[in-house]
Amino acid sequence: MNVIVEREKGLLELEKRINALRSLNAEQTLDLAAEIAALEEKYGQLQREIFGSMSPWEKVNMSRHPNRPVSSDFISELDAFDELHGDRHFRDDPAIIGGFAKLNGRRIIVIGQQRGRDTKENLRRNFGMVTPEGYRKVKRLIDLGARLGLPVVSFVDTKGADPGISSEERSQSEAIAQCLFSLTVARVPTVAAIIGEGGSGGALALALADHVIMLENSVYSVASPEGCAAILWGDAGKAEEAAARLKLTSEDLRNFGIIDEIVAEPLGGAHREPAAVIASTLKAVSAALDRLSAKAVEQLIDERYAKYRRMGRWETQSREMAAVT
Amino acid sequence: MPMPEWLRRRRAEPEAADEAALWTKCPKCSEVLYRRDLISNLFVCPRCKYHFRLNAFDRISMLIDGDFVEIGNDVLPGDPLGWVDKKTYPQKLAADREKSQLSEGVVCGFGTLAGFPIALGVMDFNFRGGTMGTVVGERLTVLLEMARERGLPCIIFSASGGARMEEGMLALMQMAKTTAAVARLMSAGNYFISVLTDPTTGGVAASFAFQADVIVAEARAMIGFAGRRVIEQTIRQKLPENFQTAEFLLEKGHIDMVVERSQMKPALMRLLDYGLGGRKEPAEQKIPELVVT
Numbered sequence: 001m002n003v004i005v006e007r008e009k010g011l012l013e014l015e016k017r018i019n020a021l022r023s024l025n026a027e028q029t030l031d032l033a034a035e036i037a038a039l040e041e042k043y044g045q046l047q048r049e050i051f052g053s054m055s056p057w058e059k060v061n062m063s064r065h066p067n068r069p070v071s072s073d074f075i076s077e078l079d080a081f082d083e084l085h086g087d088r089h090f091r092d093d094p095a096i097i098g099g100f101a102k103l104n105g106r107r108i109i110v111i112g113q114q115r116g117r118d119t120k121e122n123l124r125r126n127f128g129m130v131t132p133e134g135y136r137k138v139k140r141l142i143d144l145g146a147r148l149g150l151p152v153v154s155f156v157d158t159k160g161a162d163p164g165i166s167s168e169e170r171s172q173s174e175a176i177a178q179c180l181f182s183l184t185v186a187r188v189p190t191v192a193a194i195i196g197e198g199g200s201g202g203a204l205a206l207a208l209a210d211h212v213i214m215l216e217n218s219v220y221s222v223a224s225p226e227g228c229a230a231i232l233w234g235d236a237g238k239a240e241e242a243a244a245r246l247k248l249t250s251e252d253l254r255n256f257g258i259i260d261e262i263v264a265e266p267l268g269g270a271h272r273e274p275a276a277v278i279a280s281t282l283k284a285v286s287a288a289l290d291r292l293s294a295k296a297v298e299q300l301i302d303e304r305y306a307k308y309r310r311m312g313r314w315e316t317q318s319r320e321m322a323a324v325t
Numbered sequence: 326m327p328m329p330e331w332l333r334r335r336r337a338e339p340e341a342a343d344e345a346a347l348w349t350k351c352p353k354c355s356e357v358l359y360r361r362d363l364i365s366n367l368f369v370c371p372r373c374k375y376h377f378r379l380n381a382f383d384r385i386s387m388l389i390d391g392d393f394v395e396i397g398n399d400v401l402p403g404d405p406l407g408w409v410d411k412k413t414y415p416q417k418l419a420a421d422r423e424k425s426q427l428s429e430g431v432v433c434g435f436g437t438l439a440g441f442p443i444a445l446g447v448m449d450f451n452f453r454g455g456t457m458g459t460v461v462g463e464r465l466t467v468l469l470e471m472a473r474e475r476g477l478p479c480i481i482f483s484a485s486g487g488a489r490m491e492e493g494m495l496a497l498m499q500m501a502k503t504t505a506a507v508a509r510l511m512s513a514g515n516y517f518i519s520v521l522t523d524p525t526t527g528g529v530a531a532s533f534a535f536q537a538d539v540i541v542a543e544a545r546a547m548i549g550f551a552g553r554r555v556i557e558q559t560i561r562q563k564l565p566e567n568f569q570t571a572e573f574l575l576e577k578g579h580i581d582m583v584v585e586r587s588q589m590k591p592a593l594m595r596l597l598d599y600g601l602g603g604r605k606e607p608a609e610q611k612i613p614e615l616v617v618t
Binding site: 208 | 405406408409410411459460462463466488489490491492493494495496497498499500501502504505506507508509512527528530531532533534535536548549550551555556559560564568569574577579
């Protein structure tokens with residue numbers, strides 16, 4: 001059960017009533033302005049109550065909202081897109097879509113993790129959980145971009161890499177490890193946008209980038225709150241507590257220097273005004289590409305190395321621990 | 326060869342006075358083994374060939390000819406998230422330091438293996454399940470960077486439950502950091518060998534462990550991305566006994582070879598010989614006093 005979907009129900013009811021009154025009002029049979037205003041005030045109040053300050057667990061649920069825009073929604077707003085398929089070895093993984101695209105006239109490679117929007121599509125897309133074939137397609141597209149000098153833009157939205165038998169039989173570990181390797185050495189600008197759930201290594205395989213953007217209510221975590229709770233508390237029911245501890249919100253991660261930029265969402269979440277959120281995300285991606293493309297390749301590579309080299313803050317920790325022990 | 330002084334100092338040997346410490350039960354076949362026999366058999370059960378999980382320094386002593394110059398042991402963990410579950414993270418770290426006699430989950434340094442100067446990193450499952458947090462990532466990165474500067478081959482023995490949850494996303498980012506260091510090492514032309522030991526999973530398997538020129542697995546090691554329990558819960562059925570074993574991975578074509586513990590040093594010696602073209606005499610100037618800056 002998604003707590004955001006549950007809480008939204010009252011709001012959606014209210015919204016329906018307001019709209020009904022509005023259309024009645026438009027027919028001018030009755031003057032309902034006062035009643036509409038009262039309901040709108042109530043609506044605003046309720047909206048602020050629910051979404052004004054969301055807990056990490058609420059954001060986890062928001063990131064999984066069934067109506068939240070998915071990768072294909074972002075990709076279809078690009079100037080052009082031609083999908084490229086398959087890993088050239090085994091199969092085409094529907095949990096990854098990618099290919100040639102244009103953004104503000106710039107030629108790019110775009111890659112996205114694709115959740116389904118309904119049960120049928122989710123079954124086909126494996127709920128956005130990528131198999132080794134999918135990661136090998138990702139690696140192929142990164143390498144293609146690097147070879148042709150096309151920047152790589154990725155949209156990240158996955159609970160995690162597929163944990164099935166066949167994924168293990170075809171080495172999920174190696175597939176992810178090679179995506180990371182290709183993203184590290186790619187001699188082109190790389191930009192990643194975490195648009196929903198960024199689940200562990202399966203997300204990082206697309207998210208290692210020169211510039212990492214997160215939608216405000218997206219989450220990005222070392223493990224799913226449920227998995228973390230099961231392992232550390234021995235109780236998956238502690239997921240809410242785990243979510244609070246894991247520091248998985250966009251704000252936390254910007255403070256740690258793990259992501260670079262947050263794209264704001266309207267009150268109520270990205271699915272309330274998807275067109276606006278998609279437009280501002282693509283604008284942020286484009287601005288990052290402008291900035292990164294102006295750099296010499298060697299500088300780009302050096303700065304990418306330095307960026308990830310810094311993560312961990314061990315010097316400070318070393319001193320702190322020395323003081324403790 | 327007598328035990329080198331650095332090992333004598335650091336290895337947690339059971340006191341012979343305690344009767345219980347003289348005997349160890351094999352977790353696989355339940356055979357009760359005389360501890361001294363077990364040690365002389367390189368911690369492999371003589372009956373069922375179960376390979377006990379090794380203390381990092383025991384592993385190093387089985388590989389390195391003489392002296393081992395450790396680096397990075399001044400890189401120590403903090404508590405970046407202020408983590409608490411059933412215990413606080415600093416409490417867990419203290420308990421693991423006590424249990425493992427290690428300051429963190431990996432030991433890194435320089436020495437020679439059958440005459441070949443190498444950079445060596447050895448993870449230890451006894452410390453936080455060998456999980457990779459910021460310290461493991463930092464120590465390995467420093468090792469890889471120094472190997473590159475010195476033109477040395479690098480060998481990393483993995484044993485890991487994956488990324489360390491108590492350090493959150495900072496732990497996950499160590500996959501990116503170590504990958505970047507591996508890429509630099511390999512593009513400089515240095516030889517990189519990865520040895521997967523029991524168990525190698527999650528974020529460690531999905532980064533440096535599967536990026537090497539040659540990937541070796543110790544016999545019977547459990548290796549995979551997702552944990553066995555996670556998969557069983559997902560598919561709601563029991564997995565076959567040999568699933569995710571080194572032998573299974575060899576059959577599926579994921580790794581280059583499976584090596585018994587007793588054959589590990591000779592196997593690595595041959596791999597170094599093929600990769601480097603003849604045995605290099607340990608060059609004094611290549612292993613100077615090491616200080617992490």
